[in-house]
Amino acid sequence: MPRATIAAGRTLRPGMRLPLLALAALLVLAAGTLLVLGAGGDAPKPTVAASGSQPTVLRDWIFRQDPDDMGAGAGWARSVPGGRPVEVPFVANPGPPAGPQGEQAYEGSVGWFERTVEIARTGTYALRFASAHHETTVWIDGERAGRHVGAYEPFEVRERLEPGTHRVVVRVDWRDPDARSDAGFRRGWFNWGGLNGRVTLRPIGDSELDRPTVRTQVDGDGARVTVTARVRNRAAPRELRVQGTLAGRALRFAPVTVQRGGEATVQASLDVPPDALWSPERPMLHELALGVGDEAALRRPVGLRELGWQDGELTLNDRPLILRGASLPPGIMDRGDALRPQDMDALIAQLGAIGANATRAQRPLPGALLERLDAAGILVWQEVAPWEPAGAWAARTPQARMAATETVERAVRELRLHPSVVTWSLSNELSARGHPDGQAAWIEQTARRVRELDPSRPVSADLWGRDLPEQALPMHDALDALGITDYVGWYEEIGAPPAEQERVARDRLQRMRALFPGKVIAVTEVGAESSDENPPDAPGGLAFHADLLERRLSTYAQVDGLDGALVWNLRDFLLRPDFRGGSIEDAYPTRVPTPGVNAKGLFTSEGEAKPAVEVVREGLARLMD
Incomplete structure (x- = not known):
């Protein structure tokens, strides 16, 4: 916060x-x-x-x-x-x-x-x-x-x-x-x-331009694009004229009279043909250029697309959309979270290696990385609330909840121009009823606020797979999309026969689909640790990891109405020096941990591919069959 x-x-x-x-x-x-x-x-x-x-x-x-x-x-x-x-x-x-x-x-x-x-x-x-x-x-x-x-x-x-x-x-x-x-x-x-x-x-200068938005409404003959921006006046009261272009075509804003220290929102629209639209298959970007004489200027690459989320189906430009990919690590070895261009390019290439059209981030991504995801056609399940571990909630006072809402608002305003952002997520591993210290009410209120700031995307939360809801609550009604974590076979159903693990995983998803028929539902975490320090077929081994993901993605392909799956994680990353795998330590006493590292990646922390990369590529492709 x-x-x-x-x-x-x-x-x-x-x-x-x-x-x-x-x-x-x-x-x-x-x-x-x-x-x-x-x-x-x-x-x-x-x-x-x-x-x-x-x-x-x-x-x-x-x-x-x-x-x-x-x-x-x-x-x-x-x-x-x-x-x-x-x-x-x-x-x-x-x-x-x-x-x-x-x-x-x-x-x-x-x-x-x-x-x-x-x-x-x-x-x-x-x-x-x-x-x-x-x-x-x-x-x-x-x-x-x-x-x-x-x-x-x-x-x-x-x-x-x-x-x-x-x-x-x-x-x-x-x-x-x-x-x-x-x-x-x-x-x-x-x-x-x-x-x-x-x-x-x-x-x-004497005027400023900020908070741009681009909203696209698709019809059969193309799309109507509406652009807004805030203009602020730092000089004497006067009329301000905002000029602009989008994809080289003029945007015609009406002049506005603004007092000293005041602000106004300007709006203009134009029509574009179907081939101007952005999609993962064709990530077309255009330059949005706005200015007020020589006083203020704003230039951004933008993509024009429309998301839909009716009746439990996610769509992009009126076509069904299935999310397929893996979550981004919060940082990389030898660089931490201070990513350089070559680091971001490597992450994009690794997402490409698994055939991803989507990823997930547990923190607001830097603009330079989002620009690369825009250009690559990779969508982002973007968390914008303060991060919390499973079932936890730190904002237990009115002041803390207000600060959490402000954090969300700032992130939405900062990132909403990127076409790659597919949803705003308000929680990591939310418990069935939310934390008793006000989390459910906060989600309801904040979801409404996010829609005011950006009605063009669904609002979501990621649900804790170990504590999924038995009934729909007002907290869930306030959301458009639900992500579900699935660690059956790693943290849960440990040692159960593979067929039993798959039955449990499938039944959970089918139960969530029946409980929330009108909502987008995707798996947003699934995986297990792996390294070459363990025997390949043993828990924590490379073959164990690949086998679990191969089975699980095959199960997902059989679940009707599932809107996607995102593996956890794309790449191993540093967590904290005393981390040895969390609750899994007692379950697998002979397992050799990777100290301080979350080792659930498809690639090692040095960027080397694990055997699971190929099976995940094939398994994600089956979600489209």
């Missing part, structure tokens, strides 16, 4: 806390060159332009770890001594998964990031962080500019800056993950810390 506080705006002059850097900036300007300098005047980096509205990506930083938390008292907010060059996104502790070093890495630390930026023209600038974990404080020229708590959601710091060199310092604190979990910031993966999303800087 991230929270942010931003300092009041003020004009920062380069000389306020940086007399030496200001002098250096004058020398640079005298030479006729504009530079962005790293800490201590390192090699030149891209210039931050002061005109237009497009952001400049700030990749290069200096980083210094501060395990004793001495930096604040030593004045590092003004300048971080020492340090090493890093490229953001960056986490300081990507591993190892276990052992003394893994335990130390998991417990967290404090880290400081620093760089300088050169500003060419006086104005207001927005420094945007796509994600940071966990407690982040930002200083500009030694003055505190903002603070944020949480991860996996963007936040901004805005300041009025004068021409010259300005120093940006960021302190990130990710210590004591257990205390953060008790405070409601839970995660089922490693305690990676740092700037785990990209950082950008952009100038703010």
Whole structure:
């Protein structure tokens, strides 16, 4: 449930806390060159332009770890001594998964990031962080500019800056993950810390454009596309005219009169032919470009498609849609959750290797990864609520529930332009009646709010397979789609004959289909651990894993009305150093665990394919038969 506080705006002059850097900036300007300098005047980096509205990506930083938390008292907010060059996104502790070093890495630390930026023209600038974990404080020229708590959601710091060199310092604190979990910031993966999303800087003009939406309504001759956006006025009361194009065709927005500090929503529609639509088979993307003169601009790649979820059937562009794939890991070995382009490309390729048209994410995905999923035609079952373990619920006070709702709202607004997002999920492994401390009522209320923000997608929750509902409750009535976890043969029905395991799994799904005839139903977790440390056919072995998934996917193909299956997980990932498989330890005492790793992946943490990859590819294809 991230929270942010931003300092009041003020004009920062380069000389306020940086007399030496200001002098250096004058020398640079005298030479006729504009530079962005790293800490201590390192090699030149891209210039931050002061005109237009497009952001400049700030990749290069200096980083210094501060395990004793001495930096604040030593004045590092003004300048971080020492340090090493890093490229953001960056986490300081990507591993190892276990052992003394893994335990130390998991417990967290404090880290400081620093760089300088050169500003060419006086104005207001927005420094945007796509994600940071966990407690982040930002200083500009030694003055505190903002603070944020949480991860996996963007936040901004805005300041009025004068021409010259300005120093940006960021302190990130990710210590004591257990205390953060008790405070409601839970995660089922490693305690990676740092700037785990990209950082950008952009100038703010007299007007701003944001919160774009694109809604597509398909008919037999093509589709009607409606575009909306929010326009804000930072100047005197006036009429604002938003111009726009979609796929190279003009969008005609009516002019709006907006008071100083006010805002308005503009809307325009156009018709497109059938071949302009997005689908997994043909993931066509178009550029949406909006602007207000030379004051504000917004450009995004978008896909045009319509989802349907009537009578328990999921459709895309009026055609039946069966979801097939595997969940994405929250991070990867040696990088954590600070994914680079090559890491994201590798994940897309691995989804392609199993013939996936869908995946699942337990945290809001970064925009760069969603753009790749858009382009690849891979749909995302996207969780947007604060993550919880099975049956748990941390938001037990009105304040915590309000914060959870705000987290959901921010994620929906941030991600709704991506055609790959197929549903907004409000829970991980929800118990049959919800947690008694208000979870059911929260889901009902939040589902209504999500539909207000985005009526174009179903709202869902993932149900705990061990505690499935016996009756439909108002909580379930508020949802359009249900994901079901299935660990029969791993955590449940341990040692039962394979035929009995398949009967139990099939009967559960058929019971859910009968109980919720009007809802989309898909399996959103199924799997078992595997590694070459165990005998192939024994629990935890590679052949055991492949056999269980082959049997189970064959069972799913026989269940009428099932809208898809997503295997858990695409790739092994780091969890916590003391993890040995959870409740499975006592059931399989001879099994050799992979310490600190969730080993249910189809690929190892190093990216090597396990034997289950091929059987999953074939099994997912059978869901379409």
